[in-house]
Amino acid sequence: MRDILVLAIVFGASLYAFKHVWAGVLAWTWLGLMNPHKQSWGVAVDFPVAAVVGGATLVSWVFSREKRMDIWTPASVSMLMLIIWLVASTPFAFYSELAWPHLIDTLKVFLMIFVAMTVINEKKQLHYLIWVIVASLGYYGVKGGVFTIMTGGAHRVWGPTGTMLEGNNELALALIMTIPLMRYLQMQLQKPRHKQIMMAAIVLMAASAIGSQSRGALLAISAMSAVLIMRSRNRLGLSILTVIVAAGVVALMPESWHERMDTINTYEEDASAMGRLNAWEMNFNIARANLFGGGFSMYTAEVYAAYAPDPRFVLVAHSIYFQILGEHGFIGLFLFLLVWFTTYREFSKVRRFGLSSPEHTWMADLAGMCQVSLVGYLVGGAFLSLGFLDLAYNLVLIAVCMSRLMRDHIKATQPYPLYGFGSPMQRSHAGEGGK
Numbered sequence: 001m002r003d004i005l006v007l008a009i010v011f012g013a014s015l016y017a018f019k020h021v022w023a024g025v026l027a028w029t030w031l032g033l034m035n036p037h038k039q040s041w042g043v044a045v046d047f048p049v050a051a052v053v054g055g056a057t058l059v060s061w062v063f064s065r066e067k068r069m070d071i072w073t074p075a076s077v078s079m080l081m082l083i084i085w086l087v088a089s090t091p092f093a094f095y096s097e098l099a100w101p102h103l104i105d106t107l108k109v110f111l112m113i114f115v116a117m118t119v120i121n122e123k124k125q126l127h128y129l130i131w132v133i134v135a136s137l138g139y140y141g142v143k144g145g146v147f148t149i150m151t152g153g154a155h156r157v158w159g160p161t162g163t164m165l166e167g168n169n170e171l172a173l174a175l176i177m178t179i180p181l182m183r184y185l186q187m188q189l190q191k192p193r194h195k196q197i198m199m200a201a202i203v204l205m206a207a208s209a210i211g212s213q214s215r216g217a218l219l220a221i222s223a224m225s226a227v228l229i230m231r232s233r234n235r236l237g238l239s240i241l242t243v244i245v246a247a248g249v250v251a252l253m254p255e256s257w258h259e260r261m262d263t264i265n266t267y268e269e270d271a272s273a274m275g276r277l278n279a280w281e282m283n284f285n286i287a288r289a290n291l292f293g294g295g296f297s298m299y300t301a302e303v304y305a306a307y308a309p310d311p312r313f314v315l316v317a318h319s320i321y322f323q324i325l326g327e328h329g330f331i332g333l334f335l336f337l338l339v340w341f342t343t344y345r346e347f348s349k350v351r352r353f354g355l356s357s358p359e360h361t362w363m364a365d366l367a368g369m370c371q372v373s374l375v376g377y378l379v380g381g382a383f384l385s386l387g388f389l390d391l392a393y394n395l396v397l398i399a400v401c402m403s404r405l406m407r408d409h410i411k412a413t414q415p416y417p418l419y420g421f422g423s424p425m426q427r428s429h430a431g432e433g434g435k
Helices: 002-017 021-034 049-063 074-092 096-119 123-151 168-188 192-211 215-231 235-252 255-262 271-289 301-307 320-356 358-383 390-413
Strands: none
Touching: 002 021, 002 049, 021 049, 021 096, 021 123, 021 390, 049 096, 074 096, 074 320, 074 390, 096 390, 123 168, 123 192, 123 358, 123 390, 168 192, 168 215, 168 358, 168 390, 192 215, 215 235, 215 358, 271 301, 271 320, 320 358, 320 390, 358 390
16 A cells, blocks of 8 residues: 555656646655655665656656756855865775766765755755755654653664664664754644644654664754754753753663763773764775775775774774765865855845845845754764755755845845846946946
């Protein structure tokens, strides 16, 4: 039954994508984040659902009149530069036969992100995208939160099998990044009952992330809470509430959770933590010796023997920063950091605009929550190999689309054109150095 439902939605969305490209983009996002076919047991499990939806979307995009190509902002340009470097560095990978398929899968994600930038042109479409993201990951978060509460946090919460979010740590980070988007949607809801339902979902998402027993997730939640407190008008009240909630959660967690979290302070005694430090040093050594890095899929005993301080522990990078550094060198890491720096600044610009325009307050709220989500990724990702997480690059997509909406409004209300990345061209005035 699940197989029939999933395939029906996939083919239905593909047909609708021929009429509206943005609908195909939403379907692709849903498949990439939720992986609903992995919740089935029959033919849908291995069916190329992403290829069907992606192919229909691309064909529709070619002939569509909906698309707009004014997508270039510092964030999108930085992402394009990163893509170019990935393509340029892959021929020099240690295991090119393994690296090329990985690169192709990564490029598919980036391609659809750029397609989405060209067709999400309205506030309504942007909200649809956020709802799809929240619903896709909320499915696992709400279900995992209920499981955590019912079992007293004695068991970890895991993601869909065979996906990037299969591990408990990876799923926890994705859920944490989704919580600010849920908070934004709650702020947009009108009925008190709907707000209460969304708040309950947020609590369950947080419980699921904490119940994963992920140390990175705990640090990410702490960083996000700090950002929210700093931006709150009632910092003291929110600080007190945060401490009370945190104390309550800690008190309910089992002894196994406390023991795992305590290893943050005693990492020298934790084999997992020491293995990560060993992997980080190895990635640094690779980048120092190879301009283009080691490439995708480089984590083998042979590579560890050549570059790692201790070749006995063969692990992946376990850090978005050391992952990019080791796989694509110092230039790759610089471009990777540039993507997030420019994306954060893009949100800051949109947020300032929204705060100055009462009719665009929603933009300030969304940009602010996306910044919180990005902070969660940059902190929690320091301990996970999720340098190409779909959800993170959807934040770049949201930033670019919001920037275009901002520029459209400025264009419609200002008597002069826009130059560059949305900066108004200054008009000369008589008596100021010229006629």
